[in-house]
Structure formats: structure tokens, C-alpha cells
Amino acid sequence: IDDMRDQLRRLGYAYDWTREVTTCRPEYYRWEQWLFTKMFEKGLVYRKNSVVNWDPVDQTVLANEQVIDGRGWRSDALVERREIPQWFMKITAYADELLEGLDDLPGWPDSVKTMQRNWIGRSEGVKLSFEVEGEDEPLVVFTTRPDTLLGVTYMAVAAEHPLATKAAGNDPAVAAFIEECRKSHAAEASLETMEKKGMPLGIDAVHPISGETVPLWVANFVLMSYGTGAVMAVPGHDDRDWEFAKKHGLPIRQVIAPADDTSIDIDEGAFTDYGVLVNSGEYDGMDSATAFDAIADFFETTGRGRRAVNYRLRDWGVSRQRYWGTPIPIVYCDDCDAVPVAEEDLPVVLPENVEFTGHGSPLRDLPEFYETTCPRCGKAARRETDTFDTFVESSWYFARYACPDNDQAMLDDRESYWMPVDQYTGGIEHAILHLLYSRFFQRVMRDEGLTATSEPFTNLLTQGMVLKDGAKMSKNKGNTVDPQELIERFGADTVRLFMMFAAPPEQALEWSDEGVQGSSRFLKRFWSAVDKHVAGGPAPELDVSALDTGQKDLRRKTHETIGKISDDIGRRNMFNTAVAAAMELLNAVNRFEDSSAQGRAVEREALEAVVLVLSPMVPHICHALWQKLGHDTALIDQPWPAVDESALPRDLVEIVVQVNGKLRGKISIAADADKQTVIDQALADPNAQRFIGDSEVRKTIVVPGRLVNIVV
RNA sequence: GCCCGGGUGGCGGAAUUGGUAGACGCAGCGGACUUAAAAUCCGCUUCGAGCAAUCGAGUGCCGGUUCGAGUCCGGCCCCGGGCACCA
Numbered sequence: 001i002d003d004m005r006d007q008l009r010r011l012g013y014a015y016d017w018t019r020e021v022t023t024c025r026p027e028y029y030r031w032e033q034w035l036f037t038k039m040f041e042k043g044l045v046y047r048k049n050s051v052v053n054w055d056p057v058d059q060t061v062l063a064n065e066q067v068i069d070g071r072g073w074r075s076d077a078l079v080e081r082r083e084i085p086q087w088f089m090k091i092t093a094y095a096d097e098l099l100e101g102l103d104d105l106p107g108w109p110d111s112v113k114t115m116q117r118n119w120i121g122r123s124e125g126v127k128l129s130f131e132v133e134g135e136d137e138p139l140v141v142f143t144t145r146p147d148t149l150l151g152v153t154y155m156a157v158a159a160e161h162p163l164a165t166k167a168a169g170n171d172p173a174v175a176a177f178i179e180e181c182r183k184s185h186a187a188e189a190s191l192e193t194m195e196k197k198g199m200p201l202g203i204d205a206v207h208p209i210s211g212e213t214v215p216l217w218v219a220n221f222v223l224m225s226y227g228t229g230a231v232m233a234v235p236g237h238d239d240r241d242w243e244f245a246k247k248h249g250l251p252i253r254q255v256i257a258p259a260d261d262t263s264i265d266i267d268e269g270a271f272t273d274y275g276v277l278v279n280s281g282e283y284d285g286m287d288s289a290t291a292f293d294a295i296a297d298f299f300e301t302t303g304r305g306r307r308a309v310n311y312r313l314r315d316w317g318v319s320r321q322r323y324w325g326t327p328i329p330i331v332y333c334d335d336c337d338a339v340p341v342a343e344e345d346l347p348v349v350l351p352e353n354v355e356f357t358g359h360g361s362p363l364r365d366l367p368e369f370y371e372t373t374c375p376r377c378g379k380a381a382r383r384e385t386d387t388f389d390t391f392v393e394s395s396w397y398f399a400r401y402a403c404p405d406n407d408q409a410m411l412d413d414r415e416s417y418w419m420p421v422d423q424y425t426g427g428i429e430h431a432i433l434h435l436l437y438s439r440f441f442q443r444v445m446r447d448e449g450l451t452a453t454s455e456p457f458t459n460l461l462t463q464g465m466v467l468k469d470g471a472k473m474s475k476n477k478g479n480t481v482d483p484q485e486l487i488e489r490f491g492a493d494t495v496r497l498f499m500m501f502a503a504p505p506e507q508a509l510e511w512s513d514e515g516v517q518g519s520s521r522f523l524k525r526f527w528s529a530v531d532k533h534v535a536g537g538p539a540p541e542l543d544v545s546a547l548d549t550g551q552k553d554l555r556r557k558t559h560e561t562i563g564k565i566s567d568d569i570g571r572r573n574m575f576n577t578a579v580a581a582a583m584e585l586l587n588a589v590n591r592f593e594d595s596s597a598q599g600r601a602v603e604r605e606a607l608e609a610v611v612l613v614l615s616p617m618v619p620h621i622c623h624a625l626w627q628k629l630g631h632d633t634a635l636i637d638q639p640w641p642a643v644d645e646s647a648l649p650r651d652l653v654e655i656v657v658q659v660n661g662k663l664r665g666k667i668s669i670a671a672d673a674d675k676q677t678v679i680d681q682a683l684a685d686p687n688a689q690r691f692i693g694d695s696e697v698r699k700t701i702v703v704p705g706r707l708v709n710i711v712v
Numbered sequence: 713g714c715c716c717g718g719g720u721g722g723c724g725g726a727a728u729u730g731g732u733a734g735a736c737g738c739a740g741c742g743g744a745c746u747u748a749a750a751a752u753c754c755g756c757u758u759c760g761a762g763c764a765a766u767c768g769a770g771u772g773c774c775g776g777u778u779c780g781a782g783u784c785c786g787g788c789c790c791c792g793g794g795c796a797c798c799a
Binding site for chain 2: 052053061062063064065066111112114115117118119121186187188189191192193194240313314316317319320321322389390391394427428429430431432433434464465467472474475476477501502503504506507508509510512514515516517518519521522524525528567568571572574576577579580581582583584587654656658660661662663666687698699700701703706707709710711
């Protein structure tokens with residue numbers, strides 16, 4: 001922390017260090033422990049079994065990233081999926097609000113909003129049940145395509161599904177298959193890319209409309225934690241079901257025909273569009289939308305199903321079997337079950353006198369930590385030894401900046417002054433998880449009465465990755481660059497300018513300090529230009545009515561540049577082109593050889609403009625140059641420069657002449673010339689003439705102030 | 713596999729609403745200054761042809777729309793981010 005703070009200070013960032021928060025200190029994390037107990041009271045947190053990657057050799061839970069080709073990154077042991085009880089936060093209770101809230105975030109990039117919408121994945125469909133032969137309980141599935149229901153030719157359940165477990169008891173082959181499924185990686189990406197495998201369970205389900213029996217399979221691509229852990233399969237109209245059916249010789253039945261009567265061969269591939277129902281008995285001839293309603297009505301009137309909304313979003317698992325984190329404030333009592341720690345006993349402090357054995361969390365070996373009494377009945381009880389996912393810490397720190405010193409409350413009145421955050425900046429890799437968790441936490445805090453704000457971040461700028469040697473630069477990869485060396489060689493301002501100039505912030509950037517020389521040279525030229533100007537003595541008052549053409553040109557450039565940079569910084573977040581525009585203006589000043597009184601006045605205005613527009617990026621040098629230019633005020637108190645609109649109009653404009661869309665010449669013409677004058681002069685251009693020749697001019701297109709295109 | 717981005721000179725990048733492709737900078741080449749070097753200043757610098765004027769080609773690939781496409785549409789290829797325990 002000291003090193004990082006030092007680097008930020010050396011770069012001269014104007015942070016208010018009195019508001020610094022440190023998330024691993026009890027003064028901070030006690031409040032998320034407190035909020036967790038409030039969420040417990042409201043039923044917003046719960047405990048359930050869920051899958052982790054278990055390394056049987058190191059006897060520890062591995063992160064997805066630590067599983068390489070199905071093996072532990074250190075032990076090389078085959079990793080197993082293991083179910084353990086873990087705590088979850090009910091983010092799904094806010095699914096609709098989190099989805100709709102995206103419509104009111106004009107200051108967020110569309111790409112991030114789209115990603116969050118897709119992640120939440122709201123879909124409307126029907127939850128319906130299939131009777132299972134020999135079972136009392138029906139099998140419930142969710143489908144967004146009830147119109148394809150008569151095309152169901154098999155069903156599939158997850159390896160952990162009770163029906164699969166039951167079948168495994170009678171069939172060693174099924175048991176072996178389930179055992180194999182347990183060996184697979186828990187990440188969705190692996191699940192989606194691995195070979196789709198399955199095995200029949202020897203159990204039949206009964207089709208709720210046709211009454212036909214359909215076989216029940218266990219399949220490795222069905223997830224227990226997603227939906228009901230069971231799916232109906234319609235190979236005729238779903239790609240994955242089609243491939244699975246082809247592989248295992250299961251029947252494929254067409255029940256939807258294209259609406260436009262084109263013919264399809266269901267044997268060549270699934271037809272996944274909406275259309276008209278066929279082979280569906282009384283539903284034949286209905287279009288998909290009508291059939292959706294008719295079939296949904298059938299289930300609702302018979303009580304065997306209902307319309308339902310499904311989300312792809314799953315609840316947030318916050319338990320980590322790690323030492324370094326915020327202890328989850330729960331006590332397990334034999335009589336009272338899981339009980340939240342009482343408010344007056346918070347924080348539950350993470351002990352630091354621990355020993356690392358290499359097996360599991362040291363908290364599990366520390367009786368003075370886990371031995372406690374039940375907050376409810378007082379009997380001897382055991383403390384939770386799991387800690388929170390560190391995403392919990394990062395889900396509300398921004399709000400805590402408003403009141404980092406309050407030891408009586410999570411947030412106080414000052415929060416309403418500062419929140420929401422006007423401008424939030426972070427890496428694009430946080431587009432979904434961190435930003436969604438923060439939006440969720442803000443709402444939880446709102447519903448706890450801590451804030452009136454629902455959306456934490458008004459404007460969002462997502463930075464591209466900074467890459468080093470082809471990989472994302474991160475603490476994790478250990479390939480970060482220390483700015484120290486560059487600061488020592490070139491100074492903080494050069495380093496700042498170079499970083500702003502390298503690329504627009506939203507773009508990924510391969511780090512290289514090759515071009516830093518250019519920024520250094522520019523700042524030296526800038527300094528010399530001001531020196532040279534000041535050496536000429538004080539400049540007289542600018543008299544805009546007394547300027548010659550050259551002076552007007554420089555003055556126009558000055559005010560065009562102020563306009564462009566204001567827009568680049570204020571609206572477009574294009575700091576690189578802002579720097580380029582300032583460089584252009586300085587180049588114009590250096591070419592401007594005019595030591596007349598008004599020449600010096602115009603030059604001074606240009607130099608002051610460069611000082612002002614670069615001041616956010618190069619504050620130290622600009623402050624010094626501001627004073628060099630004769631001001632005794634601090635630059636930081638100076639207002640942003642304004643564009644003088646009267647300096648902008650030009651007498652002559654350059655117009656491009658195209659013949660059949662190809663550039664053939666350029667003409668200079670009065671800015672207020674009418675369309676016919678522009679056309680006449682374009683037609684008279686000698687080079688354009690060569691390409692027109694004797695051809696008939698069929699059309700001329702004039703784009704005012706830009707170009708003429710002569711079509712022959 | 714699915715969702716979201718991106719692909720432009722030797723390099724970083726610019727072209728904001730369909731209207732001059734390559735701004736600005738790096739590197740390189742040539743020149744000035746210097747005994748020399750560094751620094752600085754001036755010029756050239758997409759590729760091909762040409763002494764030049766200028767011409768042809770060109771924004772990942774194939775096709776389309778348009779007077780005009782880096783920009784819009786369809787289809788592909790490649791690279792990056794995310795996929796719920798990297799954070």
C-alpha cells in the first residue's frame with residue numbers, strides 16, 4: 001500500500017488522501033459483516049450446497065483459474081467437483097430492477113449495458129411437468145419454446161439430479177458415468193466446449209400432451225445449479241439437442257415448419273426459427289406465438305404448469321474457504337442452526353496469529369477463533385471459518401469514501417452529498433461481475449435505509465487492458481511497470497502526457513515506453529516557445545479589429561483548438577487527440593514569425609490557450625508557464641478557456657473535386673459562394689476536366705464546405 | 713460454445729453524423745549547426761510506376777447498398793475481454 005500510494009503521489013494525482021479506505025481493516029469490513037446480518041434477517045442470504053473444485057491431494061478448494069486441464073495447478077492431481085454448503089446473496093431478488101435500471105444509465109457504454117442484460121438473461125416461458133413412471137414427483141422443466149413441445153423425444157437431467165442418483169443404484173454404468181461427470185471442471189466455458197456426453201437412465205417420462213413415453217437421460221451439459229436441473233429435448237428445433245440426438249440415435253421430429261413455406265430437411269440440421277406448427281395434433285397450423293399461448297393455457301387450466309419468467313442470473317455465492325478475507329459473521333449452534341453474530345459483537349476480527357499448514361484455511365485449526373457461544377441460546381457453538389469473496393469489499397467502497405471516519409454507521413448523511421459517483425473508471429474486465437455486484441449492493445444499502453441512491457455510478461468509462469508482453473498487466477501476473485524509473489528520467493508531467501497520448505482509454509494498449517521521448521521533446525519545445533515569447537517583453541492588448549490574415553489564421557487555430565479539446569476531454573474521452581491538437585497549435589505558434597504588436601498579442605493568446613487546455617494532463621509545467629506568462633494567480637483557479645466564435649469564420653475554403661467519386665483536384669473558393677459558383681469552378685478545374693473529357697455530366701453532388709462530386 | 717469489443721503505414725494511433733484515408737507522435741532517411749558527438753532546428757517518409765505533373769492500388773477476407781464506404785448491410789477469418797472461485 002505504501003509503495004502504491006507513493007507512486008500515485010509522484011505522478012501528482014490530486015487525490016484527497018484523508019478519505020483513503022483500507023478494505024482489509026476491521027474498521028471497514030465490520031460494516032459489510034453488519035450488512036450481512038441485516039440481509040440474513042430479511043432472508044436475502046441463505047445457505048445451500050454448491051459445487052467447488054476440490055484438489056484431493058492438496059486438500060483444498062481451487063479457483064477455476066487454478067485448474068489446468070482438469071488438474072490442480074500445484075499438485076497436478078485430477079480435480080473433483082465437490083458439493084459443500086456455502087452462503088449466497090439473493091441477487092436474483094433484484095434481477096428485474098437491475099435489468100430495468102440499465103435503461104436509465106445514459107452515461108454507460110452500450111456494450112457494458114448489453115453484456116449485463118445478456119448476463120441477467122430474462123426469458124419468458126412455461127414451467128411444465130412431465131410425469132415419471134414409477135415416481136410420485138413429476139419432473140419439472142422450464143422452456144421458452146412450448147410451441148415445440150410435441151417435438152420432445154427425450155429428456156435429460158444433471159449428474160447430481162436425484163433421478164440420476166437413483167438410477168445409478170441399479171446400473172453400474174450410470175454410476176460410472178456420474179463419477180466421470182464429477183471429474184469435470186466447474187466453469188461454464190469448459191462445460192460448453194467439452195464433448196456432450198450422456199447415458200440413458202432406463203426410466204421413462206410421459207409426454208403431458210401426447211401421452212407417449214420419452215426416455216430419460218443423464219447428460220454432462222445439464223447443470224444442477226441452473227434452472228431445475230432437468231431439460232426437455234427437442235432435437236428438431238434446438239442445435240444442441242439435435243447434435244446429441246444424432247450422436248445417440250435418438251428420434252428427431254419436426255413440429256415447426258418455416259412460415260414462408262420454404263422446405264427444410266430436419267435430418268440436415270435443427271430448424272430453430274419460429275414458424276407454423278406441424279405434427280402437433282390440435283395445434284397444427286398455429287403460428288409459434290399463438291401456439292405458445294395455447295399450450296401455456298393448457299398447462300395453466302390443467303394445473304400441470306404455468307407461465308414463468310426465468311433468469312440466467314444466479315445468486316451470488318460469497319463463501320470462500322480461504323484465510324485472507326472478511327470472516328463471515330455466522331455461528332453454528334446444534335440447537336439454533338446458523339445464527340448471525342449480534343451487532344454488539346461485531347466486527348468478527350480476522351486473527352493474524354495463524355500458521356499455514358498448506359492444507360485448507362488456518363482458521364479451521366484455530367480453536368480460539370472458532371470456539372464461541374450461540375448468540376441466541378448461549379450454548380457452546382462453532383464460528384463459521386469461511387471468509388467473504390473479496391468482491392464483497394469492492395461492492396461498496398466508493399460509498400464509504402463519503403464517510404471513511406464514521407465508526408458508528410456504515411454510511412451517514414455525507415453519503416447523500418457525494419453519491420452517486422459522477423465518473424467511475426475501471427477496466428473492461430469488470431463489465432459484468434464487479435459492476436453488477438456494486439449495483440446490487442447499492443440497492444441492498446438503499447433498502448436498509450442507508451441511502452436514497454439506487455445506481456452507484458452515473459457515468460462509466462471502461463478502460464481497455466494494458467498489456468505487457470502480450471498478457472494483461474496485473475498484480476496477479478506480476479508484469480506491472482513501475483512508473484518510478486520513467487518519472488526519474490523524464491518527470492511526472494512527461495509520463496502523464498505520454499500515457500494520455502498513447503491511445504484512447506477505452507482501447508487495449510500494449511505497453512511500450514518507446515514514444516515517451518516525443519512527449520518530453522514536446523514539453524521542452526513548449527517551454528522554449530513561452531521563454532522566447534516572454535523574452536520579447538509584454539504583449540499589448542489584443543485588438544481583433546486590427547488583425548491581418550496571418551494573425552487571423554493563428555487566432556482561428558487557437559479557438560478551433562480550444563473547441564476541439566473541450567469536446568475531446570469533456571464529451572469524447574479522447575485524451576490522445578486532445579494532446580495532438582495542442583501539439584498542432586504549438587507547431588502553428590512556432591511557425592508564426594510575427595513580432596508586430598498585434599502579432600505578439602495573438603501569439604500570447606495562443607500560448608495561454610495551450611497552457612490552459614493542457615493543465616489537466618500536465619499540471620506542474622503548465623502552472624509554471626502560467627506564471628512565466630506574467631500571471632500571479634494559481635493556474636488551478638483559472639476557468640477553462642472559452643471559444644470566441646467570432647474568430648472561427650474563414651473567407652476562403654478548400655473544396656475537394658471528385659469525378660465519379662475519385663479525388664481529382666482541389667479548389668479554393670469563397671466560404672459563402674453559392675452552389676452554382678462552386679460547381680462552375682469545380683468543372684473548370686484542369687485536372688477534373690481531363691477526367692470529364694467529352695462525357696456527359698449526369699449529376700453533381702455538392703457537400704457545402706467539403707466537396708463536389710461530378711458524375712459522368 | 714455463448715455474450716461484448718477490436719483488426720487502418722515499419723510502430724502507437726487519427727479520420728466525431730457515409731464525404732480529401734494516414735492528423736499528431738515514434739522509428740527511419742537526408743540536410744543545417746558542431747573539430748566531433750549529444751541536444752536542437754529544417755525537409756522527406758502508405759505501397760507501386762514516373763525526373764516531375766500525375767496515375768494505379770490500398771483500412772483483416774469475400775460479396776452488397778450508394779454519386780461516394782475505414783465508417784452501413786450479409787457471410788467469413790483472426791485477436792482481446794467475460795463466462796459466476798483471477799479480481
